[in-house]
Amino acid sequence: MSQATNMTHQQMLDLIQQLNDYSYAYHVKDDPLVPDAVYDRDYRQLQDIEAEHPEWIQEDSPTQRVGEKPDSGFANVPHTVPMLSLDNAFDNESLSDFDQRIRKLIHAEQVTYCCEPKLDGLAISLRYENGRLIRGVTRGDGLSGEDITSNIKTIYSVPLKLRTETPPAVLEVRGEIYMPKEGFEKLNALAAEQGEKTFVNPRNAAAGSLRQLDPKITAKRPLVMCAYSIGYVEEWEQPESHYEGLLQLSEWGFRTNDLMAKAEGAQGCIDYYEMLNEKRADLSYDIDGIVYKVDRIALQNQLGFIARAPRWAIARKFPAQEEMTRITGVDFQVGRTGAITPVARLEPVFVGGVTVSNATLHNKDEIDRLGVKINDYVIVHRAGDVIPKVVQVVLDKRPEDATDVVFPEACPVCGSDLEQVEGEAIIRCTGGLVCGAQLKESLKHFVSRKAMDIDGLGDKLIEQLVDNELVKTPVDIFTLHEKKDALLAMERMGQKSVEKLLASIETAKSTQFNRFIYALGIREVGEATARALTSYFTELDALMAADQEALVEVEDVGPVVAQHVRLFFEQELNRDTILGLLNAGVLWETKQSVSADDLPLSGKTYVVTGSLSQFSRDQVKDKLQALGAKVSGSVSAKTDCLVAGEKAGSKLAKAQSLNVPVIDETGVIDLLTQYGAI
Ligand SMILES: NC(=O)c1ccc[n+]([C@@H]2O[C@H](COP(=O)([O-])OP(=O)(O)OC[C@H]3O[C@@H](n4cnc5c(N)ncnc54)[C@H](O)[C@@H]3O)[C@@H](O)[C@H]2O)c1
Numbered sequence: 001m002s003q004a005t006n007m008t009h010q011q012m013l014d015l016i017q018q019l020n021d022y023s024y025a026y027h028v029k030d031d032p033l034v035p036d037a038v039y040d041r042d043y044r045q046l047q048d049i050e051a052e053h054p055e056w057i058q059e060d061s062p063t064q065r066v067g068e069k070p071d072s073g074f075a076n077v078p079h080t081v082p083m084l085s086l087d088n089a090f091d092n093e094s095l096s097d098f099d100q101r102i103r104k105l106i107h108a109e110q111v112t113y114c115c116e117p118k119l120d121g122l123a124i125s126l127r128y129e130n131g132r133l134i135r136g137v138t139r140g141d142g143l144s145g146e147d148i149t150s151n152i153k154t155i156y157s158v159p160l161k162l163r164t165e166t167p168p169a170v171l172e173v174r175g176e177i178y179m180p181k182e183g184f185e186k187l188n189a190l191a192a193e194q195g196e197k198t199f200v201n202p203r204n205a206a207a208g209s210l211r212q213l214d215p216k217i218t219a220k221r222p223l224v225m226c227a228y229s230i231g232y233v234e235e236w237e238q239p240e241s242h243y244e245g246l247l248q249l250s251e252w253g254f255r256t257n258d259l260m261a262k263a264e265g266a267q268g269c270i271d272y273y274e275m276l277n278e279k280r281a282d283l284s285y286d287i288d289g290i291v292y293k294v295d296r297i298a299l300q301n302q303l304g305f306i307a308r309a310p311r312w313a314i315a316r317k318f319p320a321q322e323e324m325t326r327i328t329g330v331d332f333q334v335g336r337t338g339a340i341t342p343v344a345r346l347e348p349v350f351v352g353g354v355t356v357s358n359a360t361l362h363n364k365d366e367i368d369r370l371g372v373k374i375n376d377y378v379i380v381h382r383a384g385d386v387i388p389k390v391v392q393v394v395l396d397k398r399p400e401d402a403t404d405v406v407f408p409e410a411c412p413v414c415g416s417d418l419e420q421v422e423g424e425a426i427i428r429c430t431g432g433l434v435c436g437a438q439l440k441e442s443l444k445h446f447v448s449r450k451a452m453d454i455d456g457l458g459d460k461l462i463e464q465l466v467d468n469e470l471v472k473t474p475v476d477i478f479t480l481h482e483k484k485d486a487l488l489a490m491e492r493m494g495q496k497s498v499e500k501l502l503a504s505i506e507t508a509k510s511t512q513f514n515r516f517i518y519a520l521g522i523r524e525v526g527e528a529t530a531r532a533l534t535s536y537f538t539e540l541d542a543l544m545a546a547d548q549e550a551l552v553e554v555e556d557v558g559p560v561v562a563q564h565v566r567l568f569f570e571q572e573l574n575r576d577t578i579l580g581l582l583n584a585g586v587l588w589e590t591k592q593s594v595s596a597d598d599l600p601l602s603g604k605t606y607v608v609t610g611s612l613s614q615f616s617r618d619q620v621k622d623k624l625q626a627l628g629a630k631v632s633g634s635v636s637a638k639t640d641c642l643v644a645g646e647k648a649g650s651k652l653a654k655a656q657s658l659n660v661p662v663i664d665e666t667g668v669i670d671l672l673t674q675y676g677a678i
């Protein structure tokens with residue numbers, strides 16, 4: 001592995017210092033400074049220079065030991081058999097080298113290996129005497145570790161007693177304690193919610209949880225223990241192969257990994273790697289590689305150990321899912337619904353198998369929580385096909401020219417004001433009607449059946465019109481008749497379909513006030529709220545001028561919806577567009593402003609369900625409302641009457657159970673006729 005490193009002695013000493021600092025933060029503080037990939041690279045560099053200059057090897061070099069001595073409040077316990085580290089292979093070539101080395105040493109043509117996923121947690125040794133768990137110890141520095149028995153006992157997959165009548169006198173089981181991905185996400189979500197520090201990855205979360213001085217906290221953490229070898233046994237005949245040893249552990253009640261398998265030679269190992277690499281993203285737990293072990297115990301004993309690792313095993317690492325890089329800037333993207341997402345621009349970095357140059361920062365709260373600044377070094381995480389995200393700032397490496405991330409005050413696409421609802425993390429553009437980023441979505445809504453109801457103007461056509469720049473705002477729809485040639489030039493648009501489209505646009509100009517308000521796509525203003533607003537403010541001017549106080553007077557309009565409405569009408573561009581629509585000929589009949597209390601159905605709440613044959617449900621709702629009724633979407637004890645058409649389902653059942661009067665289509669037509677609404 002060695003290559004010319006051109007490193008001076010002093011540079012090597014600095015590298016050792018650096019690695020020891022990383023190692024201390026990782027092993028003792030459970031709070032790594034840099035991603036493993038960075039540590040591993042520096043570590044290999046040190047190995048290279050030590051190979052070049054064996055006379056320079058220091059006693060405190062990380063290559064000379066396993067981990068760090070713990071510094072916490074747990075008692076220190078020596079291991080009966082040292083808990084070693086593993087040599088690493090980062091490609092097929094070094095794996096083949098490993099296999100060749102083994103074959104040469106034991107003079108064999110082919111070797112059988114036991115392949116196991118390398119679980120990304122932390123190593124533990126469990127001691128059983130006469131079948132009972134008496135102690136659980138962390139790996140520590142390999143020679144001794146921390147006694148964390150009371151914490152271990154809170155983990156359900158750790159047997160407190162072996163499932164056998166004839167246990168070995170003494171058994172030391174080695175395994176990994178890890179946190180499955182789902183539990184990790186939940187734990188982090190909770191921590192973020194409470195404004196606490198989150199864990200960078202499941203490994204850290206597991207380490208932090210396990211070394212809690214209060215076992216009650218450990219008990220609340222979703223930890224799993226998986227056994228991967230027999231470390232030491234007394235008065236028991238060892239099985240002949242490692243694989244059989246795992247089966248024995250499983251029989252005694254330990255969890256073992258169900259993906260472990262035997263493989264023949266280097267090729268078998270490589271095939272297993274390909275198989276597991278495919279599965280990696282879908283596993284419910286993190287793995288950072290594969291451990292290959294010579295399967296026959298007799299051969300293991302013959303091969304023995306070197307420095308800090310067994311000669312008969314090797315860890316083949318997967319490409320790192322976490323890497324360190326620098327943030328060069330932050331872009332603010334506007335989504336289809338107006339949500340503003342900060343995206344970090346990165347110095348390109350190879351992570352999770354691809355080169356990444358952007359990573360999401362989610363929202364403003366996340367920026368604050370991470371405390372990230374431009375020019376900072378950050379840890380980027382990418383697993384499977386998931387969008388890369390920034391998970392941590394490497395504060396230790398913060399440069400002097402780091403500058404704060406400034407969230408924009410206006411939408412970067414359309415310039416409208418931004419809005420953040422209290423209690424929500426998302427910040428949104430309020431220019432729904434005019435914002436280029438939201439244009440396609442808002443147009444689709446604008447023309448939909450319950451809004452402006454423009455027949456023949458489907459989603460596909462909207463996309464085409466926007467892509468061809470024929471429509472840039474909703475107003476442009478009503479001037480399409482001036483662009484007939486351009487329409488005809490579009491794909492799948494013949495003379496006939498263009499004529500038809502223009503006709504239905506013309507028809508749609510005559511609309512209703514509530515449909516118009518609904519069509520504007522104001523946040524959280526659905527059909528029912530649009531109706532409520534327009535029957536309260538019967539004039540557009542009045543609605544546009546209404547302040548918060550006036551708006552909350554409207555039935556079912558709370559402070560949040562009122563804020564959305566007010567902010568929407570405050571935007572100059574939105575106001576211009578509304579004016580443009582009116583100038584283009586959009587109109588509706590203004591209803592006589594009568595005091596709502598004077599109408600025949602005032603104070604009554606109706607629900608309409610099922611299918612009607614003579615009128616659409618919307619038409620019936622309109623007419624009921626015109627008579628002063630409130631139309632609600634769901635049946636409750638407060639409902640005065642349910643209009644049930646054919647095939648009415650759960651609403652009918654509910655009305656019957658609550659003794660709410662029910663009328664059918666004929667009944668509602670009679671009612672509407674009686675009050676002159678038909
Ligand atoms: N980010 C940092 O700053 C930093 C600092 C120090 C160390 N590290 C990381 O720590 C690791 C170094 O630790 P190491 O030297 O113990 O090597 P290792 O973690 O790569 O391999 C040994 C460990 O593998 C685990 N393991 C999982 N499944 C296993 C199985 N089936 N059989 C046997 N062991 C299994 C055990 O916990 C064992 O102790 C590296 O991944 C390194 O990147 C990171």
Ligand SMILES: [Zn+2]
Pocket residue numbers: 334411412413414415416429430431435436437
């Ligand atoms: Zn915008």
